[in-house]
Amino acid sequence: MTSKSPRRAAGASALVLAAALAVTGCATGAQSSTGGTAAAKTGTLVIDQAFTAQSIDPATLFQVTDSIAASGLYETLFTYIDNVAEPQPLLAKSLTANETSTEFTITLRDDATFANGSPVTAADVAFSFNRLKNLAASPAYRMEGITVTEVDPTTVKLTTENPMPYIEHTLTAPPLAVVDDETVRAAGGTDAADAAETDTAGNLFTEPGNGAGSGPYTLDSYDTNSQIVLVKNEKYWGEAAAYDRIVLRNVNNAQQQKANLEGGDSQIALDIPGRTAEGMASDTLKVQSSSSPEVLYLALSQKEGAATADPDVVKAIKAGIDYEGLRTIVGAGAVEATGIIPSMMSGALPSGKGPKSDPAAAKKILADAGKTGTEVTLDYANDYTRLAGIDYNVLAQGIQTQLNAIGLKVTLNPTPTSTSLQRYVDGDTEMALWSWPPDTADPSDVLVFAPGDLIGTRVHWPAEAAPEVAALAETARVATGEARGEAFTAWNAAMNEEAPFAYLLEPSFFLVASSSVEHVSHDPLASINLSQIR
Structure with missing residues (x-):
């Protein structure tokens, strides 16, 4: 996340x-x-979203x-x-x-x-x-x-x-x-x-x-499983809140989000996939789309004993993925990732410079290394639909089929988000399907994937395992002026070659809202700011 x-x-x-x-x-x-x-305004604004909630501190x-x-x-x-x-x-x-x-x-x-x-x-x-x-x-x-x-x-x-x-x-x-x-x-x-x-x-x-x-709002109630309720801060120092009450409601099913909107039970839905959302525009509903600030990726553990710690297995996985096939599964607006830096940020690689699919080469890599038949476990959150409404179950099955075709034996390990995420955070996964929702619209946000940094550590990839990549990350971190974009581009390209991550897709995010909501839009992080809704 x-x-x-x-x-x-x-x-x-x-x-x-x-x-x-x-x-x-x-x-x-x-x-x-x-x-x-x-x-x-007065009244209640209801927003449906597939929850990933843990702490509001x-x-x-x-x-x-x-x-x-x-x-x-x-x-x-x-x-x-x-x-x-x-x-x-x-x-x-x-x-x-x-x-x-x-x-x-x-x-x-x-x-x-x-x-x-x-x-x-x-x-x-x-x-x-x-x-x-x-x-x-x-x-x-x-x-x-x-x-x-x-x-x-x-x-x-x-x-x-x-x-x-x-x-x-x-x-x-x-x-x-x-x-x-x-x-x-x-x-x-x-x-x-x-x-x-x-x-x-x-x-x-x-x-x-x-x-x-x-x-402009204060907390009324907080439940990580059902809903979070905010009420108007009557003492707010700026422009008054637009609503008396905002209910952020946990609705994991995209079809239920659609039904709630069309039935007037909610006013905003955040996780309706593109194929569905594009057909919902009407006099009473408006649809917005935003290109992604985050990249969907496979994390390949380098922990001793993990099948994915073998460099030949990593190379085979990267070449064995049918990126266009996955894009078709995800649907409307999705594009193939060119690297860990999203295309909307400085340092992103141009289209066509990302990972290349070559199943025949992947199969040969495994055969030459004597790794055909290697067993790999893919962890993913089976109830996670926050990322543009993508069904991780369907996507994981597609990845399994593609990698089995090159000679790996992929076992799926679907678990609830809380379990799957904790396993990933603890460094206990072998191959895991995740994305990184950035906190800011600056490429420095994704330096956490560098060796020895936050996400690099989760896959047991220390700085000493890739000193040149680590050095490029530090160069990008401190670069200023025109050199900054060039430094991030160089680091991004090196990550494509060396990092134990397979960068898959950049989905598009869709927001569907009632026409009664006068002003709402995605922010640069494809999220929404409750204080700005009118």
Whole structure:
């Protein structure tokens, strides 16, 4: 996801955004984030989505559903407006950077308040960022190499070990949302170095009306299996929330999402596949599509003893996949992946430069290596439909058929998302089918796939196993200016050759909404921002 996504052509140039010496905040603040000044509505907005929910505490938030819910509850220093992949100030008023993009001074708005009425201050920012870092949960990597200092009540300074010309993108990530430090501390929260052992504030974030966020909504209820309910924050500092209540509802079946929309039981559906969605446009329903911010891939474990740790097996799998066949299975809008960097981001390889299907060569690789008949287990989540409504059961069966045809013996291991994901996170899978929903619209987000990084570690691929690829990742991480795009392209190409991942597809995401919803669109991550719906 393993956990978090137009992927619009207009956004591509924005993705190589260099840190400007000064970024000025919008004078109208939160009102500008709606794309208009429509009057607030009343009533309930119901959104159907196939849940991947686990924690709504920003410091431990790592799943797509939680990110959607958090977009109405919490606010970040910067945000994306609609589908434009250029960060805009939200809680920040301005940002200044030094010439090397290693020191950033951020001035905060002076009118933003939390739901409990307390002002948003630099102390809250410092606490939130340090708590994220020191809790050491999955999203803590966002603070790697970053130090935050409170300069005065409305100013914070960020210092980075390496140049981060893309810092505004990083500051849009949901785990970097700002929470009220006094409220969280009172519930047992801490930003101290030992927070991973001593912080006890986790339950606060599932309590109704906890007041820890500054968004236009507050939490009414949170259930990872059924629904998450938000209610209007009557004390919101910006433009009033559009709805009295938002219900984010867990509906795993795409046909049920379709029936709910057509029957008026819901107003937005997020997981209806393209083939179905394209035929739903009418006077009462509108359909939007966005190219993908994420790549569907096979993760091939390099753990000692795993069949996929054999380089010949890895080569055979990459060549044995019929990428066009999989694209046909997925359907409308899907394109073959050219690498781990999605085509909407800087550093993406052009069409035709991705992995090549050659089943005959794959069969020969296995035969020459004496590996014909090798048994491989493919893990996948059998209830996971969040990725553009794709049925992983059908896709996994297609992969099994293709790889069996070249001489492998693939056994499917379908399990619920919670089980399948945990096995992958723990490094216990041999071959696993997943995608990476990015938190930001910048290619630095997918450096987690580099050897020795977050996802590389999950497949037991240390930096010393591919030092040249690791070096290219570090070059891309610190590159600035025009050299940055070139550095990411070089790393992406090297990952195609060396990495134990098979990059399959970039699906298209479809959003179907009632015409009564005046303003809703995918953001650059093919998700939605609840605070911007009108």
